[in-house]
Amino acid sequence: MFRSTRPARKLLTTLGIFVAAGALVAGCTSNQEPQNESAAPVNAGSSNDAPGKKVVIGFSGPQADHGWLAAINSTAQAEAKKYPDVELRVAEGTNDASLQISQIETFINDKVDAIVLLPTDGAALTEVARKAMDAGIPVINVDREFSSEFAARVTILGDNYGMGISAGTYACKLVGERHLTSPVIAEIAGTDSLPLTQDRSRGFADALRACGQSVSRRVAADFTVESGEAAASNLLQAAPKIDIIWNHDDDQGVGVKAAFDNANRHEFAFIGGAGSKNAMRWIQDGSMEATVLYPPTQAADGIRLARLLVQSKGLSDLVQVEVPRRIVLNAPVVTKANVDKYLPLGFES
Incomplete structure (x- = not known):
C-alpha cells in the first residue's frame, strides 16, 4: 500500500485502551491505620471520557486513494463523533504537500486547539507543523514522521x-x-x-x-x-x-x-x-x-490524544500524568483463532 515516506506494539487502538480504564492512584500517607492488605483494592474510575471543555481539532489526512488511507480518514471522523465536547474540522484529503501546508496555515489562523496531521510528506510539512507548535497549538503527527522533534507534541506510528x-x-x-x-x-x-x-x-x-x-x-x-x-x-x-x-x-x-x-x-x-x-x-x-x-486507527488515536492534551488529561492506565510524546502501535498476527477480535478494525480494500 502506498503510505509514502514514513519510515503494526499496539499501545492503543480504537478497541479502547483509553475507554473507562481504572485510574492509577498513588497511596497517600496519613495518621490513619493502614488498610487490611487482604481487602479488595479500590480503583477510581477514569474521568477521561466524561465531557469536558470544548476542543476544536483540525484534521488533515491523505487522499483516500487506497483502502488503508481511506480508513485513516473515516476512523478519525468516527472517533470525533463519539465525544460531544469535540468539534472536528476536516480538511480535504490530499497528496499535495503545498495544499496541505495551506490547510495547516488555515487551522493556525483559525486558532484551533489542536491539529492531527498525517502529512503527505513529513519533511515538507515540518516547517508549518513547527509554526503551529510555536503558536501554542499541539500537533499530533500520524504515521509519517516530521524531520524535527519540535514539530509535534505527540507522534503516533505503525511498526x-x-x-x-x-x-x-x-x-x-x-x-x-x-x-x-x-x-x-x-x-x-x-x-x-x-x-x-x-x-x-x-x-x-x-x-x-x-x-x-x-x-x-x-x-x-x-x-x-x-x-x-x-x-x-x-x-x-x-x-x-x-x-x-x-x-x-x-x-x-x-x-x-x-x-x-x-x-x-x-x-x-x-x-x-x-x-x-x-x-x-x-x-x-x-x-x-x-x-x-498495520493499524488504520492511528489518526483516530490522534483524535483521542488531542482531546486529552487540550483538556490537560493523561492516559488513565499510566502513572505518568501526561500523554506520552511517542507511541508505536503493535503489529499483531491475525489468524483464524483471533480474527473475530480484529475484524472490526479491518478496512475495505
Missing part, C-alpha cells in the same frame, strides 16, 4: 519493522508445526524504494534468520492490485514449489490472490499485511493463513 518481525516469526512457527525441511519462503514486497518496505523486509529477514531460515524468492509490487497480480504471477512462474508466502500489503493482496487463483496454486501458507477486511474474510474461509496488522 513497519515489527510487521516484518511478526510475519517472519509466524512463518518460523509454521515451519516447525508443519515439519518443513528446506522450506521455500517467498516474499512479495511493496515499493522497494520506500523506507517502509525496506523496514518490513528487514524485519522479515531478521525473524527468519532467528530460526535458521531465509527468503528463497522475493519480488516487489507497488501497493496496487494490478502490480500485486503481476508480481505474484512472475513469482509463481519462477517457483514451481513454495511453502510460505508473505505479501506486504492486503490491498495489493487482492491482485496477489487473483494470481494464485488463476494459476490454481494454493499449496503454500499465504500471509498478508495491513489487515483488510478482505484478508480477514479469507482467513475465516480458510483461503488465507494469516495477516499482520
Whole structure:
C-alpha cells in the first residue's frame, strides 16, 4: 500500500485502551491505620471520557486513494463523533504537500486547539507543523514522521519493522508445526524504494534468520492490485514449489490472490499485511493463513490524544500524568483463532 515516506506494539487502538480504564492512584500517607492488605483494592474510575471543555481539532489526512488511507480518514471522523465536547474540522484529503501546508496555515489562523496531521510528506510539512507548535497549538503527527522533534507534541506510528518481525516469526512457527525441511519462503514486497518496505523486509529477514531460515524468492509490487497480480504471477512462474508466502500489503493482496487463483496454486501458507477486511474474510474461509496488522486507527488515536492534551488529561492506565510524546502501535498476527477480535478494525480494500 502506498503510505509514502514514513519510515503494526499496539499501545492503543480504537478497541479502547483509553475507554473507562481504572485510574492509577498513588497511596497517600496519613495518621490513619493502614488498610487490611487482604481487602479488595479500590480503583477510581477514569474521568477521561466524561465531557469536558470544548476542543476544536483540525484534521488533515491523505487522499483516500487506497483502502488503508481511506480508513485513516473515516476512523478519525468516527472517533470525533463519539465525544460531544469535540468539534472536528476536516480538511480535504490530499497528496499535495503545498495544499496541505495551506490547510495547516488555515487551522493556525483559525486558532484551533489542536491539529492531527498525517502529512503527505513529513519533511515538507515540518516547517508549518513547527509554526503551529510555536503558536501554542499541539500537533499530533500520524504515521509519517516530521524531520524535527519540535514539530509535534505527540507522534503516533505503525511498526513497519515489527510487521516484518511478526510475519517472519509466524512463518518460523509454521515451519516447525508443519515439519518443513528446506522450506521455500517467498516474499512479495511493496515499493522497494520506500523506507517502509525496506523496514518490513528487514524485519522479515531478521525473524527468519532467528530460526535458521531465509527468503528463497522475493519480488516487489507497488501497493496496487494490478502490480500485486503481476508480481505474484512472475513469482509463481519462477517457483514451481513454495511453502510460505508473505505479501506486504492486503490491498495489493487482492491482485496477489487473483494470481494464485488463476494459476490454481494454493499449496503454500499465504500471509498478508495491513489487515483488510478482505484478508480477514479469507482467513475465516480458510483461503488465507494469516495477516499482520498495520493499524488504520492511528489518526483516530490522534483524535483521542488531542482531546486529552487540550483538556490537560493523561492516559488513565499510566502513572505518568501526561500523554506520552511517542507511541508505536503493535503489529499483531491475525489468524483464524483471533480474527473475530480484529475484524472490526479491518478496512475495505
